[in-house]
Amino acid sequence: MFAHRHLLGIEQLSAFDITEILDLADSYVALNRQRDKHVDKLRGLTQINLFFESSTRTQASFELAGKRLGADVMNMAMQVSSMRKGETLIDTALTLNAMHPDLLVVRHHSSGAVALLSEKVNCAVLNAGDGRHEHPTQALLDALTIRRRKGRLQRLTIAICGDIANSRVARSNILCLNKMENRVRVIAPPTLLPAGIERFGVEVFTDMEAGLKGCDVVMMLRIQNERLTGTAIPSTREYFHRWGLTAEKLAVARDDAIVMHPGPMNRGVEIDAEVADDITRSVIQEQVEMGVAVRMAVLDLLARNLGGDA
């Protein structure tokens, strides 16, 4: 029984919670492939997508998920530049709260900001990414993709490769995959590994081929080259040379290893186009499809735990 009021991170979920979400998401994958993709689970409920950091893809996925479930969905772009100076996050929360939303989907550039907001509103809050902290629906959609491709979500060897230090996707995935009892590796240059990573229950590699050896799943992360070049990596071409995923490097992984990426990709920086577009290995398009289904499942479960008359 999914008993959470908010979805703030993978950290608060148990393996049972994760399985319940994925099982429900499976049914929504089937629904989404039908001609009539509509159910009325959220009819009458209001979902607000509050994005302090722009994200076309994640916002679209949440919007579609809410609409297919029958909610009234509103998008609010709150990028810093357009935020009225002086209005704090909590002011915004209180303003929104007065509009009686039922589900609030929040992305924010500061770690912990979504949890802070959840303390100030009366509705269910979904974390759509907070700073470098967590991005739980990304980890859940990755888990669903792996489970459907591999037939299980345990005893797999999974390598996460790239900017671990600044990635909320990496943190949520490490938590999620460890909870489901997989073997997790991280592969990155030392400058992109966070302090204390060896205590996250992962094996740490700076050599890509050593890290990929025998892997069932290879997860690539996006390199924000404009921010990292010169401070954390010398150049994108040297990065690609050492940590870019090519068919040659992938050859040391298991023959049936799948390749994942949360998008948007930088072809030629962290991943070679040949690998990214190889339909036998790359499940990147499938991740996008699973994203909508997982978000429908989470919205559905949280809506069941809303009180009666608000």
Place this chain on the structure above:
Amino acid sequence: MPAPRFFTNARLIDPATGYDGPGALKVSGGVIEEVVRGASPDPGEGTVIDCGGLPLAPGIVDMRVFVGEPGARHRESFRSAGEAAAAGGVTTFIAQPETEPPLDDPALVQFALARAREVSPVRVHAMGALTKGLKGAEMTEQQFLLDAGAVALTDGDHAIADARVMRACMAYAAALDALVVHHPQEPALSRGACATSGEFASRLGLPSVPAIAERMMLERDLALAESTGVRYHADMLSTAAALAPLARAREAGLKVTAGVSIHHLTLNEFDIADYRSFFKLVPPLRAETDREAVVTALAEGLIDVIVSSHLPWDEEAKRLPFEEAATGAVGLETFLPACLRLVHDGRLSLVRLFECAAMNPARILGLPGGRLAPGAPADLVLFDADAPFVLDRATLRSRSKNTPFDRQRMQGRVKGAWVAGERIFAE
């Protein structure tokens, strides 16, 4: 001249002699006239304050207090800071120069001190800025600042990155025998950081600074202190790694002292927990092993001074995501109760506590307080070391309520405080 006062039936705590035992004090003309050990004599003429066997100690001298005058009186005024100080057992505090504008000009020092003396119930001194505008580029008029009443020179939280500037400030100060106080944090490494690097900060996804940033700056400062011969005080050490260089400097006979904030003695990085912005401090809270190491260094005499590092912030500044929230906590009013945690844990004796909180700061700054001896100012604190209470931040006397001890159990309450023999606080 007012009649003498007698503090009878006290447990005297005198850090200057190491005495912790029964006794009485006779106070007259604002100073201690006589210290009696053992049974209290018949006082005869004058006012009698029966201490009921409770500890009576020299008032705390707090070297590091931010007051928002000039520039931010809504955060803390000299009046509210003074009232908070008295309630925390602090009878003298040193205002930091990080005001708006900063105390980098003799007239501003005079202004601040005049304001303080008008409204504060406790004694107030000020430190002058070490560089103009606290910008770390040009040195201030050190002699004029000292003449205006500054007791030391510092840029507060602003670490001076430029070694050439720091060397000049130190060399010049050495000739004036001025005390240079510096915050040892390597600024490039600590830029943007709000936590200490390690597993915990990484799990929270917070920008962090490695603990060695403190040691790096301290080692530079110690090398410069050695070459210039200046009296140097590291304002707040918080990491184990910084202690070895400090110990070496001491052994080499350098005129070097060091402080630590009460928050870094009693809290660690885990207190940040779910991004609680009241625990966002300068320097950031450290690992438990670091906390243990600085407590030991304090108990064993390597660290000399405990400060509150009182830094008030209004509600707006703290009601933000952790990374964006203001840095610092109020500490005056909880000074003594928080320090008593270390006593109750068996880590410090009351005598050592008052060495670090009263005697040493007075000695380092050249102030007369911090001891129970004939001729010393009658700045006193009477407290019950055992009285338990739960702190409610709404009851704080500070204008700002950003204490990390909100809703925590504390043990030890100030019963009374006196400055120059006059009562300034009664519970």
